[in-house]
Amino acid sequence: MNDNNPPPIPPAYNPPGPPGSPNTPRALGDDPQDTVSITGPLSAIEAILRHPRRIIYQLRQPGAGHIVFALLLIAVAFSLVYGVVVGTFSLGAQLWAAPVKIAAGLVISALLCLPSLYIFSCLSGSQARLAEVVGLIAGLLALMTVLLIGFAPVAWVFSQSTESLAAMGALHLVFWIIATYFGVRFLATGFAHLSGKPGGLRVWVVIFLLVMAQMTTTLRPLVGTSEAFLQTEKKFFVKHWIEQLEKPNATLPTQR
Amino acid sequence: MSTTATSLDEIRVLLRAQPHSLQDWLKRWRTQRLVWCVTIIIIGAGIYGAVMGAWRDALQGLYTGIKLPLVILLTTLGNTLLNGMLAPLLGLNRTFRQSLLMVLMTFAIAAVMLGALSPVAAFVVWNTPPLTAATRLASTEYGLLQLTLVVFIAYAGVTGNLCLVPLLRQWSGSASVARNVLLAWLAVNLLLGSQICWVLRPFIWDPARPVEFLGPEYLRGSFYETVFEAARRLLI
Numbered sequence: 001m002n003d004n005n006p007p008p009i010p011p012a013y014n015p016p017g018p019p020g021s022p023n024t025p026r027a028l029g030d031d032p033q034d035t036v037s038i039t040g041p042l043s044a045i046e047a048i049l050r051h052p053r054r055i056i057y058q059l060r061q062p063g064a065g066h067i068v069f070a071l072l073l074i075a076v077a078f079s080l081v082y083g084v085v086v087g088t089f090s091l092g093a094q095l096w097a098a099p100v101k102i103a104a105g106l107v108i109s110a111l112l113c114l115p116s117l118y119i120f121s122c123l124s125g126s127q128a129r130l131a132e133v134v135g136l137i138a139g140l141l142a143l144m145t146v147l148l149i150g151f152a153p154v155a156w157v158f159s160q161s162t163e164s165l166a167a168m169g170a171l172h173l174v175f176w177i178i179a180t181y182f183g184v185r186f187l188a189t190g191f192a193h194l195s196g197k198p199g200g201l202r203v204w205v206v207i208f209l210l211v212m213a214q215m216t217t218t219l220r221p222l223v224g225t226s227e228a229f230l231q232t233e234k235k236f237f238v239k240h241w242i243e244q245l246e247k248p249n250a251t252l253p254t255q256r
Numbered sequence: 257m258s259t260t261a262t263s264l265d266e267i268r269v270l271l272r273a274q275p276h277s278l279q280d281w282l283k284r285w286r287t288q289r290l291v292w293c294v295t296i297i298i299i300g301a302g303i304y305g306a307v308m309g310a311w312r313d314a315l316q317g318l319y320t321g322i323k324l325p326l327v328i329l330l331t332t333l334g335n336t337l338l339n340g341m342l343a344p345l346l347g348l349n350r351t352f353r354q355s356l357l358m359v360l361m362t363f364a365i366a367a368v369m370l371g372a373l374s375p376v377a378a379f380v381v382w383n384t385p386p387l388t389a390a391t392r393l394a395s396t397e398y399g400l401l402q403l404t405l406v407v408f409i410a411y412a413g414v415t416g417n418l419c420l421v422p423l424l425r426q427w428s429g430s431a432s433v434a435r436n437v438l439l440a441w442l443a444v445n446l447l448l449g450s451q452i453c454w455v456l457r458p459f460i461w462d463p464a465r466p467v468e469f470l471g472p473e474y475l476r477g478s479f480y481e482t483v484f485e486a487a488r489r490l491l492i
Contacts, residue, residue, distance in 0.1 A: 049341055049344050049345060050344045050349055051349075146341065147338075147341055147345075149337065150337040150338035150340075150341045150342075151338060152337075153333075153334040153335070153337070153338075153448075154334060154335070154338070154444070154447060154448045154451075157334060157448060157451055157452065157455070158451055158478055161451065161454070161455050161476065161477065161478055162476075162477060162478040162481060163476060163477070164477075164478070164481055167478060167480065167481050167484075182345050185345075
């Protein structure tokens with residue numbers, strides 16, 4: 001028995017998914033579409049929606065920095081746009097405060113969770129470099145925000161008709177959950193190609209969701225109005241959400 | 257004459273919803289086809305809307321005849337981006353234009369059905385006791401009329417969507433992908449469509465308001481808040 005043998009490479013994790021979806025278990029680069037280069041943000045948006053394996057393949061190639069940059073640019077720009085839609089509910093200062101808070105919240109959440117994802121990926125036997133992990137998180141954020149832009153017209157229609165803070169908050173929360181689901185699915189596909197086991201990723205996803213949920217309370221108010229840009233009182237997000245729901249007829253002041 | 261015959265032929269193709277015919281439509285994008293679908297929606301849903309509103313007043317009929325197609329078109333427009341994004345994410349790799357045309361086709365089928373059901377709806381409206389000072393929202397005649405008209409709309413909507421299942425299945429090569437895409441489209445269209453209906457109400461009658469296209473108070477509140485409040489009152 002030779003103890004110097006390298007440890008066996010763990011089998012790739014292939015999350016369940018429909019045939020033809022990004023979760024189909026095939027090696028990266030097998031499909032000619034994987035190797036089509038990504039030239040800019042528009043090309044990155046198309047790739048992340050229609051052919052996510054292309055992003056994952058390109059992230060593993062030398063000089064993938066521009067793709068990561070493009071993905072981050074998409075995430076920041078689109079979260080700012082969605083933030084403006086969120087701000088249209090309260091108008092006034094929220095038109096700039098909400099976009100800033102949402103974009104900052106997303107980026108800060110990702111930064112806070114980046115080290116843990118890298119460590120978890122290493123622990124689960126992945127050979128991924130930090131740059132690849134950064135690229136995957138950037139892809140997750142980009143896909144989330146692209147989907148949020150899809151939801152933006154719906155959110156705008158509701159924000160123009162309802163005056164209930166709780167209803168608008170709940171609606172944005174539902175959109176955020178759906179967008180996060182697809183974002184995490186992209187991350188899982190990428191993680192599978194980094195030879196990671198699913199266990200570590202599942203734990204990380206729970207952590208990431210909790211951090212983002214808490215961010216909605218830390219950066220409050222995102223939907224309603226406030227005299228201060230940020231609230232100083234510390235609060236757990238579950239308590240904050242319950243308080244918002246329990247407020248009788250919580251509506252905006254009379255400016256609308 | 258030949259144009260009318262061609263339009264009728266196209267309606268027949270649309271209603272049969274045979275995957276190979278519709279696939280041909282979707283593969284070769286033509287603005288003319290888009291305009292045709294929009295026209296079908298305006299005519300079909302417009303006639304049905306006019307019948308709905310006619311119970312109260314001729315002017316209400318005109319307004320509802322405009323508002324019902326408007327609901328469909330605004331819903332399609334508002335969800336274009338989202339529907340186009342959800343399709344590839346759920347495994348159906350189609351372009352935005354194809355997704356848009358598919359959604360418009362489902363609404364066009366529903367509109368053709370509504371147009372066809374209009375004579376029946378008109379018969380129901382004709383037989384419903386006319387609106388008097390004693391009529392209330394809780395009156396039986398109003399309830400029956402409302403229920404019948406809504407059931408027709410729901411039936412047309414569901415049928416329109418189900419017609420496209422074989423096409424979605426053939427394109428995706430998977431029944432589960434076809435089901436997921438259809439359910440996702442239905443969900444987002446229902447979410448936005450019901451709110452647009454709420455904003456554009458009334459479609460039949462509002463006892464508190466005169467006949468008007470869009471009252472100022474209709475922009476307040478949302479459909480889901482009202483449902484939630486009603487459920488809360490019932491349960492608590």
